[in-house]
Amino acid sequence: MAEDLKGKIQTVLGCMDPSQLGRTLTHEHLWIDASPLGVPTCPPFLPNLNSLPFNMDNLGFIRQFPYSHTPNLTLHGEEQHVMEELKFYRQHGGSSMVECTTVGISNNIGMLKTMAEKTGVNIIAGAGYYVDSSLPSEVHSATQEQLVSTMVQDVTQGPAGTGIRCGVIGEIGTSWPITATEKKVLVATAAAQTQLGCPVIIHPGRNRAAPAEVIRILAEAGGDIGRTVMSHLDRSIYDKGELSEFAALGSYLEWDLFGIEVSYYQQVSDVDMPSDAQRIQMVKHVLEEGYEDRVVIAHDIHTKHRLMHYGGHGYSHILLNVVPMMLARGVSQEQTNIMNGSNTDTDPDNLYGNPYDHLYAYDYGDLFDDFYSTLGQEEDGTDTQPQDRPASLSFRAALGVVYVLIIVICGVGNLVFLVVIGRYKKARTKTNLLIANLAFSDFVVAVLCVPFSLDYYVIHDRAWRYGGEMCAVVNYVKTVSLHVSTNALVVIGVDRYITIVRPRWRRVGKTGAMLVSAGVWLLSILIAVPSAKFSLVRPNLRRHHQGYSFCGVVWNARHLTVYKGYYGSMLAFQFVLPVVVMAVCSLPVIWKVFHRELPGILTDAIREKVQRSKRKTLRLVLILALFVLCWAPYYVYAALRDFHHVLTLTDLNTNIFYAVEAAAMGNSVINTCVYVAFNKNVTNFVRMLAKDCRGLHQTTESNTQQIMLPSDGEEEEYDNITLLSYIGRSESFRQIFDRCQETTL
Numbered sequence: 001m002a003e004d005l006k007g008k009i010q011t012v013l014g015c016m017d018p019s020q021l022g023r024t025l026t027h028e029h030l031w032i033d034a035s036p037l038g039v040p041t042c043p044p045f046l047p048n049l050n051s052l053p054f055n056m057d058n059l060g061f062i063r064q065f066p067y068s069h070t071p072n073l074t075l076h077g078e079e080q081h082v083m084e085e086l087k088f089y090r091q092h093g094g095s096s097m098v099e100c101t102t103v104g105i106s107n108n109i110g111m112l113k114t115m116a117e118k119t120g121v122n123i124i125a126g127a128g129y130y131v132d133s134s135l136p137s138e139v140h141s142a143t144q145e146q147l148v149s150t151m152v153q154d155v156t157q158g159p160a161g162t163g164i165r166c167g168v169i170g171e172i173g174t175s176w177p178i179t180a181t182e183k184k185v186l187v188a189t190a191a192a193q194t195q196l197g198c199p200v201i202i203h204p205g206r207n208r209a210a211p212a213e214v215i216r217i218l219a220e221a222g223g224d225i226g227r228t229v230m231s232h233l234d235r236s237i238y239d240k241g242e243l244s245e246f247a248a249l250g251s252y253l254e255w256d257l258f259g260i261e262v263s264y265y266q267q268v269s270d271v272d273m274p275s276d277a278q279r280i281q282m283v284k285h286v287l288e289e290g291y292e293d294r295v296v297i298a299h300d301i302h303t304k305h306r307l308m309h310y311g312g313h314g315y316s317h318i319l320l321n322v323v324p325m326m327l328a329r330g331v332s333q334e335q336t337n338i339m340n341g342s343n344t345d346t347d348p349d350n351l352y353g354n355p356y357d358h359l360y361a362y363d364y365g366d367l368f369d370d371f372y373s374t375l376g377q378e379e380d381g382t383d384t385q386p387q388d389r390p391a392s393l394s395f396r397a398a399l400g401v402v403y404v405l406i407i408v409i410c411g412v413g414n415l416v417f418l419v420v421i422g423r424y425k426k427a428r429t430k431t432n433l434l435i436a437n438l439a440f441s442d443f444v445v446a447v448l449c450v451p452f453s454l455d456y457y458v459i460h461d462r463a464w465r466y467g468g469e470m471c472a473v474v475n476y477v478k479t480v481s482l483h484v485s486t487n488a489l490v491v492i493g494v495d496r497y498i499t500i501v502r503p504r505w506r507r508v509g510k511t512g513a514m515l516v517s518a519g520v521w522l523l524s525i526l527i528a529v530p531s532a533k534f535s536l537v538r539p540n541l542r543r544h545h546q547g548y549s550f551c552g553v554v555w556n557a558r559h560l561t562v563y564k565g566y567y568g569s570m571l572a573f574q575f576v577l578p579v580v581v582m583a584v585c586s587l588p589v590i591w592k593v594f595h596r597e598l599p600g601i602l603t604d605a606i607r608e609k610v611q612r613s614k615r616k617t618l619r620l621v622l623i624l625a626l627f628v629l630c631w632a633p634y635y636v637y638a639a640l641r642d643f644h645h646v647l648t649l650t651d652l653n654t655n656i657f658y659a660v661e662a663a664a665m666g667n668s669v670i671n672t673c674v675y676v677a678f679n680k681n682v683t684n685f686v687r688m689l690a691k692d693c694r695g696l697h698q699t700t701e702s703n704t705q706q707i708m709l710p711s712d713g714e715e716e717e718y719d720n721i722t723l724l725s726y727i728g729r730s731e732s733f734r735q736i737f738d739r740c741q742e743t744t745l
């Protein structure tokens, strides 16, 4: 083995550790001229398919006869589209790709380097030679030693003085029957592999005997079969018994035509091209025979019509569509555990996000990483991708406690508050009207949503049993409530700032408070719409056989950019900005309340009011700090999960989610306690209400006047301590008013 390559993966941008490979497609083409695959014979009703432009009118014909439409056979000139699709692949969890274009189909390692640099996908280039009919004359005339030397040089120094090095040999093309030149190339390949120790990828001829024959030639020439990938098994071996016999020879087994769903196979018209479903059945067969660590899959895109730009499935089809299908087609949990070399006692479950969430979900299959990364796997088969696990009992219990507290405290506390507001006119102060927004939204969540969440997350361990509509309602109401709480807190903070720091400003009255509240609700109702639109219930693919259903908010993977914009806006305008506004409003309030000097005689009543004002300010600061503490983890978690994919790398993912959900939901309990339960003003009304309910006391407007303490938010009446203080000194009203503008609390 070339010493500097030992234990490394060599990409077109340099070497990296196998653990950095991530999800890897093991057989693709990014820059290819596949005209050697051209099939000139056109069907009688399409005598001139070749001359048809590539448009929607002709797409059906091109899909049916892809090898008879010459422009379809090249990706040259498509580099911008290919790079877009590489970025898309990366956005959806793809990481690396083996590019198998070799001599004969127009390899271009410089182009691959540019693509890797511009897209961030790790590209591993192939050295070697495609099928006989495609090769230039100098390959036919070259000696075996010359071929070995060129392949070794391509891997150790890079082709044609480029200095950009290949990382594998292949695809090495063979026909059926194998030609003399192809046999020479195969023997040279085995010799080069012996020097380099690198993987070899084989394109077998289109015959069921071809794969085994190639393996025989390579083995005789001293090749390392354990490091050889047999491609295109899709269209080579159709019989499960023959497949088992071939698998026993020890090479990697590759199904790499995923995405081709047209059964008519132009290259060999008397055999049927399998569908993805049939490919999966063959994959399942070898998995069941114990070859989990030998299976690799890819798309082998080599024609335009399979690019997304031309209406095709693109390089992300396996990530987006095939892996979920595999899971749903009964690749069992136990098998996937064995594939990952993990403990069969574990019950990995996919974590889709919390019910507030705007999750972009594609990530069904960490457990299938072996499929993509086997080429880079360590000799001992160690797996660098830990699995998601169920939440530990203690995290589930903790979330259960938070949910029960919400139902009891937010349910009862806010209901009582709302009844007080409804019953006693005097209680309808401006601040209380603003607090009523919080109270109402928290109350609805407590009685409508949290019981469902308790059932879903805590009692039934993420099994939704109430249908799609209810799932959407619960997700939507929770999201509206989140935004109402946030925006109402901002309004309360701004109102307090104006009252204390800017008393000369025109302040909104009760009508204004109601209008502002209507605005808060309208805004929240609108921005929460995606959480209803993208809510869905579907079988939990990892556990569907046990009747588990997932309920969550799942954005279509193709809308990643929109989702990013939405998430970014929510983070900016529903977290960062509100926190900044609340902080900016609170600081001058704190300063003013804690650093004022009151003129005049300080009576006990004034001192009490000063204390009350300080308590109120501290309450505001506490609310702000707890808002940040409770919600920051939620936003950070969502970003890490959806955009950086680091959470799926930790076993603690599910526990972290439960902790984040508990913290975020716990915020409404805190709000209820601070604004309702521990608010003397409100509790006095509650006492009055209790007496009314027992019939001990009939409240009238005059006795509410006697009983009630100053309402918490009516600064006009109760915060103007300076005014009271001056009145105590019998100064003229005009003088009092002038001074009090300076020192209003």
Ligand SMILES: CCC(=O)NCCS(=O)(=O)O
Binding pocket: 034, 105, 203, 206, 232, 235, 257, 267, 300, 302
């Ligand atoms: C150049 C890519 C390639 O050879 N792909 C295999 C096509 S097929 O032989 O399986 O039809």
